Amino acid sequence: MNQSPFASITPVVKNLLIINVLFFIGSYVLERAGINLDVLLSAFYFNSPLFRPWQVVTYMFMHANFPHIFFNMFALFMFGPTLEYIMGPKRFLQYYFITGIGALALQMLVQAIEVHGVIGSFTVANRDIGPYVNYAGFNKLKEIYYGITLGASGSIFGLLLAFGFLFPNVEMMVLFIPVPIKAKYLIGGYIVLELIGGFGQFAGDSVAHFAHLGGALFGFLLLKYWRMQRPDNFY
Template sequence: MFQNLFRNIPTVTKNLLIINVIFFIATFLFQSRGIDLKEMLGMHYPSSPYFEPYQIVTHFFMHANIMHIFFNMFALVIIGSQLERVWGEKRYLIFYLITALGAAFLYGAVQAFEIYNLTGELFPTIDIFNVEIVGNSIQYRIEPNLPGYDAVSRIYLGTSLGASGAIYGLLTAFAMLFPNTEFMLLFPPIPIKAKWMAIGLGAIALYSGFQNNPGDSVAHFAHLGGMLFGFILVKIWQKKTDSFY
């Protein structure tokens, strides 16, 4: 049964699924050898000492845990497969990559706004905070007196990872193209139309993002970024009926 299901997944969706699973397995294999791929391949703030340019791409193939990758890949197969069949391989892949990068862009812009409010600079070096990094933690050389230094620590040491931004983009596109198609929720097990699911999840992400709960590790603005760029891209394609891309 699973073999037939896997065979019926379109090419690009199947390859994205395989790549994500490979990255996930590699994360645990390397972790057992003392190598933290989440830190290496997850996205860091551009002026963080842990930032590397390749993280702009690698971060959306990384996942935090089994539930994180399960729900993202489940949505990828269910929603992405249908969109790939409608759009074709090339347009679908372009959409996936643009929404994933758009999610990272909006999330980074929100972080930059937060940093700017604290320091007056968009990309200050870590030295401006009179701190030094020891291992994976910030140690203050003097008693911290910068308002919001906890936020600084979270942004400069934190990582963002996962395909959720692209997945939210796919959901947005699906809701725009097939608004009345019903999904069956897992919790609770009730049917819901695609348009209401997209609006509901978008509203939750927006509310949670502005709540800015310190204990919340979910990158809500990345979800919103994927939805925003997905919405814009679908609108552009709907207007350009004479061009496939």
């Protein structure tokens, strides 16, 4: 009798998968009833009139569309159980949330620097961007103050970093690439692409690259702080 591929999912990963899917379904259902959870639960810039403290956590469970949640949950399903087994459930859950919050922290830091570049301050007086009449500056402030950050991608990048850090020589197959690539090269290359995307600020790019980088950065710092090492007999 074939065993279900879901039988090996560890408890924390399983619950995170369920919660993310419930949030996604709930957002879709409530949107049809005129309730926009994106505004309530996604993250806004800390000085935005739409920012609420709980968004620092809830934004991790919101997703823009099906491909967004699918690829994040697929990565959680693929890499999460191994990392939960190595770290233990409690530390894995801490890692997941700390990297997610760290991802948002870096994203907001970059936004604050951009705001400062427009008005010479990190916050807008009375949270009113109207007086800043320069067209380019106004649009930039509008994008920062009323744009949302959402998704588990920051935490997922933390997981990818952890996997590449703990299992650098594990060979992985990638779609459209016919040869296996070691995790350290594949994940390292992915992080470099995020750096290029973040600093390049290409037109039409709505991906929060610095949130991804923040998840990887905080993941690396946590692993070093915890002095995590791969067991010799694993893989």
